[in-house]
Amino acid sequence: MSGPFSDITDTIFADKSVLQEEYQPEQILERDKEIDEYRHALRDVLFGNDPENVMIYGKAGLGKTAVTMYMMDALNEEVETREQADDLFIHTVNCNGKSLFMVARTLVNEILPEEASSFPRRGLGTGDAFETLYQQLERLGGTHLFVFDEIDHIDDANTLLYELPRARSNDYLDDARVGIIGISNNYTFRKSLSPKVKDTLMEAEIAFTPYNATELQTILNDRAENAFVEGGYDSSAIRAAAAIAAQDVGNARQAIDLLRVGAEVAEKNGDSQVTDTHITRARTLVQRGRLQNRISDQTKHAQFVLEAVARLEQDGKTPARSKQVMATYETVAHSWDRDPLTTLKSIQGHLSELHMLGFFTQHERNEGRSGGHYFEYELDLDASIVLETRNDLELGNDSITSPSE
Known part of the structure; x- marks a missing residue:
């Protein structure tokens, strides 16, 4: 008796994994310029000097992470052949949906000795996590490159980018050397950093174009x-x-x-x-x-803001000011049995972030003394697809996961 799969005897795929997102090609094509810039930025590692900090910018799908992993592998191999180079340790964290404490804890647990207990989820703070991290870095010595993918998604990038680059000058480290590689989809991410962080980083910038x-x-x-x-x-x-x-x-x-x-x-x-x-x-x-x-990559409240603008779009009420969006956002949050954020500033922050990510078109208005200066927003996507997707997410489609707040 034949089964439902018995007639499937051929496939046009020889190796389907080559077309999957997680596939890492052995050779990087059409990114020679970016690879050369990366090569120059990381050359100090080969001579046992402090590594240069690097910031990588570009929209999703332009090869930022693939090129970074390729360069890390190549650097690791080269360091093995160089007498002047220190031992090299590469630590990679995706910051999407993570707090500063979660990132620090992840790094600590990655480099703790096998016999050591994991750094606890509760009971200790971010300062404790950094203190333990520095202790473990000193234990290992060598050069440590921290690759922070989607660094613009972390809740306190200023502290992270101030702490680690200054660890030696602040006498937290003597033997270990530290360098940061930040990967961001947001070209304006650097503008959001504090002046003292910008001065501390002194980073090389590599932009990935379409x-x-x-x-x-x-x-x-x-x-x-x-x-x-x-x-x-x-x-x-x-x-x-x-x-x-x-x-x-x-x-x-x-x-x-x-x-x-x-x-x-x-x-x-x-x-x-x-x-x-x-x-x-x-x-x-x-x-x-x-x-x-x-959409599923965004936090819950960012999704609620997105859904609010989509609803306004369907009702013909866009472009809309942030106050209009907030009123509809509150309705959306309550409809999904969640407590809404209570300040207009928090909604404006989500609107600005979603605009930078390409979800919204932002219109700047300046009506002088009488009307003031403000922004209006409208959806840059199909509203019906946004609302269908939001509905699927809330109804618990198991194939989609969403970060917390």
């Missing part, structure tokens, strides 16, 4: 050669996925997602080769899925 269609084709051709069986893809699929992504935001991750989902569409149709027709059909699926992920 890929063009030709660069995306190079990346996709490389992935496709390993991802598909022979004859499993047509060059028209590569061109279509690259063109769509380039017209949007030049996002390599989006282009790769289009190619993967297009191939899934082809298999569902019983086709043995992915073509531009399948990529066109995949476009809506990918856009909806990527928007869903972007």
Whole structure:
């Protein structure tokens, strides 16, 4: 007796993992300029000197994390061959949804000896976590590079970026050397830092610009050669996925997602080769899925603000001022049985952040002495998709997770 899977005997994928987000390519394509800037910024490590701090900027999907991991691996290998270089330790933390205490605790637990008890979740504070961290860094000695992905999402970046770079000058460290690599999707992140932090960092800045269609084709051709069986893809699929992504935001991750989902569409149709027709059909699926992920990455109250503007948009009440948004936001929070934030300033903060992330269009108004200076906001997305996604999130779709506050 045949089962429901018995007729599935072929696939156009040779290695589907090559098209997954977590895949780390052995060779980085179309980022020679950024790699060269990175190489120069990290060269002091090879000679046993204090590492330079580095800040990486660019929208999601432009290769910031992939290039950083590639450079960390390459630096680690090179240090092994250099007599002047100290032992190198690389610590990586994604800051999305984490407090400063959580980041410090994560770092401490990563480098504690195996026989030691974990740093507790409760009972001790952030200062205690940093004190323990410095003790463990001194125990190990050597050079420590801290890679903070999505550093703009941490609740107190000023303290983090002031504490670690000044650890030696403040006599917390003698033997260990410390360098910071911050990765941010927010080009204006540095402006939010305090003057003393900016003076302390003295960092090298590397900006990742969007890929063009030709660069995306190079990346996709490389992935496709390993991802598909022979004859499993047509060059028209590569061109279509690259063109769509380039017209949007030049996002390599989006282009790769289009190619993967297009191939899934082809298999569902019983086709043995992915073509531009399948990529066109995949476009809506990918856009909806990527928007869903972007929304779920936001904190709950940021999502409530986003939903509030989407509701105002559907009612034809945008562009809207922050006071209008706050009134609807309170309704949204109560509808999901959550207590709303109580200050207009907190709502304005979420509006500003969501604008910088590309969710909103912001309109500056200046009506002089009578009307004053203020901003109005409207959604830069399809309101119906935002509201559908929010509904799915609140109804507990297990495939989607959301950070806390």
